[in-house]
Amino acid sequence: MDWLPPERYAAELEAETARFATAVSALPANRVVPTCPEWTVKDLVNHVGTGHRYAALIIKTDQMQPYEVITAPADQTAWLADGARELNEAVEERGFHERVWTWQPRHLIAGFWLRRMVHDLVVHRFDADPSGDLATDLAADGVADTLGTFEMFDRLSGEGETLRFVASDTGRAWHVTRTKPGIEWGERPGAAAEVTVTAPARDLVLILNRRMRPSAVEGERAVWESWWEGSRF
Template identity: 45%
Template sequence: MLDFDRYFVEFEAETARLARLAHDTDVQRPIPTCPGWTLEQLVGHVGRGHRWAAEIIRRRLLEPVPIQEVVVPVDPDERSEWLMAGAWMLGDAVRVAGPEQPVWTWQKDRSAGFWLRRMLHDEVVHRFDAELALGIEGDLAADLAADGVSDMLDTAATLSRPDIGVSSAFASLAGAGESLQFVAIDADLGSGREWSVTRSPAGVTWRHGPHRAHVTVRGPALQLVLLLNRRLTVGTADVEIIGDQELFAHWLSNSRF
């Protein structure tokens, strides 16, 4: 994980980037990486998530609440302000409560800080959704992209468990000892650039560090996080896949969030 001050800064910056895109673009533009969505629906999804998480933290809730419907403003200025306002609600809620405040989450990390990190990485992916729809080649700091890989693997570890009590698209990732390794090749990452993943009957587990694996996927951290979130394909991502390609194809087909 990164320092929480960094999460606050990056969260506001990512929201501002998406707000600019939503301000300057026809919001009825389709988003190919989110089939059936327009930019307006993408913005609504992000802004609704900010407000929902903020309510959970602000009220110190230990159980989830329904996600409320929202109306995305038509006026471009108001739309950008609305999106930023949701981010400020969430950021302020975490600051007031403190990142360690116990609240409901759907992962084993039951803290207010979970929501800041999770919503940041959700928004990073959706910012790329908007940029890919516009033909823009976006960027992201390597350490933030690497943290996004860890966040995605945390999601897989939780939602692949057969004991979670809900139906999950990740359930088929439970396995019989199959192993995968993801390696970020960015020179400035230092430690924490390797993720070793094991599929067991109890679900997915992962740790940092090297490991002999059935399949290894190597590339820049940004390419890895976009590939794992299916915003790039095996054919379009700048990665090298070594070993059992079918095993990795199965992972991608069964990790839709």
């Protein structure tokens, strides 16, 4: 398990929550979010704050829970901060590496929820403020986290098609093979693929999460377009 240290996720959760709160506070609550047009800014806030509380509840109870969206109060900044703090406290109390229920059978630990919520939050912070930046190591971890999420997407299964995602600023590369059960992936910088997408690590996170189209795609265009369509959350 090649993840960042647990304390890094805890720090990033609170820091990213603060950045997100600043970004959404500058926008009208009823504005449609261009990168996820089915939501308004208020919906985005509710989603983030609910997600942190939902993850904390699962960690505390060690079982799947009904998901119900919570509406943020007037002081949404404090509410968002409280949700991040609640999740961090739940992970600390349980133990980052302690077993809990998750939807990813390869990572049945409390830390899975913290890592997943950090990267979900990063993407939604860019929804609110597309001009933001992201540390390269956190961005690379976000690429891996997203590919791990895609393992659960049946619609990304295939007949052996291969793709490579290359971080131009770090040299790291992730190789993906679409198989009948689902995708297989890992860091294999020298492996050949039918499609290669090259971008800075920050942009790869946004590309994989369909927040931006890549400017550099080499190889079989049909394979790439099939991946793009199948990667809808």
